[in-house]
Amino acid sequence: AQSVTQLDSQVPVFEEAPVELRCNYSSSVSVYLFWYVQYPNQGLQLLLKYLSGSTLVKGINGFEAEFNKSQTSFHLRKPSVHISDTAEYFCAVVKGNNFNKFYFGSGTKLNVKP
């Protein structure tokens, strides 16, 4: 079974509209959760992370995500997107039984239209 599922492979949205990118994980142990952004032909940049504490996490570029343990989700949101947010977004999980291994989702391509 997949450890991380990003159901939406592509999300088109108009500029200044809100967006939510979905991420669900499977784990029977505690987790650390991450969202990364990748621009074409570049490496990944960390947007935000959840390690512990408040379930609402704020990141760079106006993004935020909420850890929902009961729904095993960590959806990424932005209230108003810009053209420059067009990129691919990856959700990642580290499980408490092996902190050395990162599990990545298959990615969601966000396409912001003018």
Add this chain to the structure above:
Amino acid sequence: DGGITQSPKYLFRKEGQNVTLSCEQNLNHDAMYWYRQDPGQGLRLIYYSQIVNDFQKGDIAEGYSVSREKKESFPLTVTSAQKNPTAFYLCATVTSGRENYNEQFFGPGTRLTVL
């Protein structure tokens, strides 16, 4: 200027040739990783190393080899045994400090094309 350097950015090789991808870091991170990225498949772990002179296979290690002789360097060799080597390869390091525990940093990537 701290960071992770991967070279070259683009690499072309003939089928059947071995090729080595470079990854260097000056972040003083202990752990280093190699991932392969294919369209629509996210990142798949090839190898990782937590300390010098030690490394472990990831999910798709067949056809690849690594070495970790220095903390700063973790080169990846794509051998002729790798059936479909054309892909985007990403190197990453992981922090071990208490405040930023497990934060993963990525290099800019190398796009390998086998002709």
